[in-house]
Amino acid sequence: MTDLLPWLEGSRAPASWPARAGLAALGALGGVYGGLQWLRTLKPDPFRAPCPVISVGNLTAGGTGKTPTVLWLARHLAPSGRRIAIVSRGYRQQSRAPVTVVADPDGQRLYPPLAADEASFLAGSLPGVAVLTGRHRPTLIRHAVERLHCDLVLMDDGFQRLDVYKDLDLLLLDAARPLGNGRLLPGGLLREFPSAIRRAHAVVLTRADDPRATLATRAWLAERFPQVPVMTATHRPTAWIPLHAPRDPLPLDGLTAPLFAFCAIAAPDRFFTTLRGLTLDLRGQRPFPDHHPFSPQETARLLAEAADLGATALVCTEKDAVKLDPARIDMPVFALRVEIAFAPAPLWLEQRLAALLFSA
DSSP states (O other): OGGGOGGGGGGSOOSSHHHHHHHHHHHHHHHHHHHHHHHHTTOOOOBOOSSOEEEEEESBSSOSOHHHHHHHHHHHHGGGTOOEEEEEOOTTOSOOOSSEEEEETTEEOOOTTTSOHHHHHHHHHSTTOEEEEOSOHHHHHHHHHHTSOOOEEEEETOTTOTTBOOSEEEEEEESSOTTTTSOBTTTSSBSSOGGGGGGOSEEEEESTTOHHHHHHHHHHHHHHOTTSOEEEEEEEEEEEEETTOTTSOBOGGGOOSOEEEEEOSSOHHHHHHHHHHTTOOEEEEEEOOTTOOOOHHHHHHHHHHHHHTTOOEEEEEHHHHTTOOGGGOOSOEEEEEEEEEESSOOHHHHHHHHHHHHHO
């Protein structure tokens, strides 16, 4: 089977002795880390919310499409009339409150840097949906239910959150590299041993654009975890969102100006590759660390670098755009809207969601 799995090729050991020794040390640390994660699964009596809780998470660090999947779920569930809350960690936000209400059902209340970029993006994209962040998910859920009167919870990045009972636990895996390089943190990208996949109620293979890689990963999952349903989805660019006029999106072919791209996401190469696939006049690109906040000085340097290369507009992701102050940018900025698209239609997921709404 392993010869069919191109995503395992990155796990081959390097040839040089120092590199092998370093890899062995990281592997030992990864074993300790994985063991600690496994011990967490033995914790009894998770918190049970008085309403359905749907979790979206992953097995590797970043880049599998959790945010667009949460967005898809919220929009799919909105017609039910439920009062939806999204709860998440709020990574890299400045707020240190036990409960940070980024948005309540009446509107958005906080913005970066007090609020996390992903939480702010979700709040701006989902009017009427509460968005709460903080370290302790049971506390967030209690606040959403008791204070904001929400009756349906979406837990972003919740697969490793074993202190909350989940009525539906969705695990996202990259179709081409579901285990990263096959190694645990800190020497790899895995957050847990692959055996944790059996905890999932269903797996969604994201970025399933390569039929051969997707088929190989499906075959591996069917062999190792036959009881877990598997769905497939792709990331689909749909529009350009102007920073200075976000209510007036442009079609994908609506940008003809020379462009300079930047982003602060877990997998910047994927964003830049997507841009190249749109046949843009791309003059340059600049990656930043994941969730990086943009200071006024950095914004000024970006504008200068773009101008030096002949670009007359900037492009970024929607999660980056929420961290920018339009008043400080005298060059047009466009954020690429990317949505998750299931193919074929996720009948298992739709039926499970309907059953949750009906039974609760």
